[in-house]
Amino acid sequence: MKTLFDLREKHDGELIEAIQKLYQEPLKVVPMGEPPITPCIGCWNCWLKTPGNCVMKDSMAESYSDYMNSDTVIVLMDTAQGFLNHQGKAFLDRTIPHFLPYIEIVDGECHHAARYPSYPDLIFYFDTIDLTKQEEQVLEDYLYRTAYHFQSKAYRIEMDNGLHLRPLPPRKAKRQTIAFESVGPMEKLVIYNGSPRRSGSNSALILRNVTESLGEKVEIRDLKERDKWEEWAAAFQEEEHVLFFMPLYVHAMPSHVMAFMEKLQASKGSISFFVQSGFPESSQSHYLEAYFEQLALRLGRIYLGTAIKGGMEGMQMRPPGGQAKIMEPLVKAIVALVFDGRFNPKDIHRLARPVRMGLLMKTIFRILAKFGLVNYFWDQQLKENQAFERRFEQPYVK
Numbered sequence: 001m002k003t004l005f006d007l008r009e010k011h012d013g014e015l016i017e018a019i020q021k022l023y024q025e026p027l028k029v030v031p032m033g034e035p036p037i038t039p040c041i042g043c044w045n046c047w048l049k050t051p052g053n054c055v056m057k058d059s060m061a062e063s064y065s066d067y068m069n070s071d072t073v074i075v076l077m078d079t080a081q082g083f084l085n086h087q088g089k090a091f092l093d094r095t096i097p098h099f100l101p102y103i104e105i106v107d108g109e110c111h112h113a114a115r116y117p118s119y120p121d122l123i124f125y126f127d128t129i130d131l132t133k134q135e136e137q138v139l140e141d142y143l144y145r146t147a148y149h150f151q152s153k154a155y156r157i158e159m160d161n162g163l164h165l166r167p168l169p170p171r172k173a174k175r176q177t178i179a180f181e182s183v184g185p186m187e188k189l190v191i192y193n194g195s196p197r198r199s200g201s202n203s204a205l206i207l208r209n210v211t212e213s214l215g216e217k218v219e220i221r222d223l224k225e226r227d228k229w230e231e232w233a234a235a236f237q238e239e240e241h242v243l244f245f246m247p248l249y250v251h252a253m254p255s256h257v258m259a260f261m262e263k264l265q266a267s268k269g270s271i272s273f274f275v276q277s278g279f280p281e282s283s284q285s286h287y288l289e290a291y292f293e294q295l296a297l298r299l300g301r302i303y304l305g306t307a308i309k310g311g312m313e314g315m316q317m318r319p320p321g322g323q324a325k326i327m328e329p330l331v332k333a334i335v336a337l338v339f340d341g342r343f344n345p346k347d348i349h350r351l352a353r354p355v356r357m358g359l360l361m362k363t364i365f366r367i368l369a370k371f372g373l374v375n376y377f378w379d380q381q382l383k384e385n386q387a388f389e390r391r392f393e394q395p396y397v398k
């Protein structure tokens with residue numbers, strides 16, 4: 001079966017007819033997006049309580065069976081603010097139940113192990129009309145990487161004297177194309193917390209420590225408060241220094257962060273980003289860093305840089321002293337940003353280590369895996385939830 005998920009706001013039939021001609025068999029067309037796909041909230045029930053099943057009941061949950069029973073999945077998406085829009089992002093975030101929480105190392109990077117024996121080819125289509133060449137490249141690199149992580153072959157449908165299907169060859173993100181800039185010491189820094197978690201959020205914990213260190217020099221705003229978005233997006237025009245702090249979701253921002261970013265307009269002042277993620281290696285976040293450079297250019301703001309810290313998921317399992325030690329360098333980087341008007345390059349470099357896993361880390365990982373210590377974090381929670389026996393469940397295989 002071949003399924004086409006149409007996430008675009010305007011479902012024009014012409015494009016779908018043209019795509020149909022690329023294939024010998026009829027495509028199953030699934031219009032999505034109205035009502036919108038519910039954003040992932042990072043609850044991890046799909047891994048730890050109801051393995052393979054998402055708690056949300058919406059069009060995305062209804063689409064899981066089609067996704068898993070197709071050899072080809074075509075995704076038509078809209079772009080916004082130089083990237084895929086929040087609907088496209090929600091679609092990718094909500095694909096996580098099809099994988100296991102368990103980790104494998106591939107080329108020095110962590111991957112989630114497969115829940116199913118095979119995955120469909122992923123074919124992406126997006127209109128390039130509102131994108132610069134660099135933004136198009138950043139988005140294509142991101143989609144390639146996501147398909148790779150989802151154990152799918154990646155293709156793009158492009159319009160160039162008719163429609164063409166182009167395989168996306170392996171590549172790495174083209175990051176650090178613009179240098180970190182600096183401004184003077186900041187009177188005040190507005191920090192947006194981009195974690196969708198309602199409880200147990202690492203970002204919230206870290207930002208609480210930032211407030212303790214910086215007091216009134218920072219104002220933390222939680223992007224879960226959607227009713228304030230219009231007011232905040234308008235204030236962005238006037239605010240001198242703004243930092244977006246978020247967890248990494250499928251190599252990019254959580255979808256509600258994208259939805260907010262779509263509202264921002266070009267304005268004066270600085271912009272900076274802080275991404276913290278579950279896997280230890282910072283290379284996981286390079287695709288997002290590449291986008292944030294483009295976003296800063298698009299918004300015409302001074303780009304102070306993107307700080308990246310991996311290995312944060314297990315933080316809350318540690319005793320308070322251990323947690324404080326992990327958080328300290330992150331807090332220090334933000335304190336320096338406020339007092340010096342720039343990220344300290346040495347601190348940022350140190351935070352981002354390891355970029356990928358070297359031989360030593362891979363060997364340690366293999367030894368820990370042999371004694372069941374790598375998966376201990378997940379197994380423990382599965383057992384507490386009486387879900388351990390069901391951990392490999394494949395609910396969508398017909």
Ligand SMILES: Cc1cc2nc3c(=O)[nH]c(=O)nc-3n(C[C@H](O)[C@H](O)[C@H](O)COP(=O)(O)O)c2cc1C
Nearest residue numbers: 042195201202203247248249250251277278279312
């Ligand atoms: C849907 C989803 C996707 C994620 N994708 C990644 C990823 O691609 N790479 C990574 O290292 N961590 C990933 N993570 C892990 C989070 O970045 C990590 O758990 C983070 O510390 C959560 O922060 P928070 O508690 O503030 O939300 C993902 C988590 C979720 C829920």
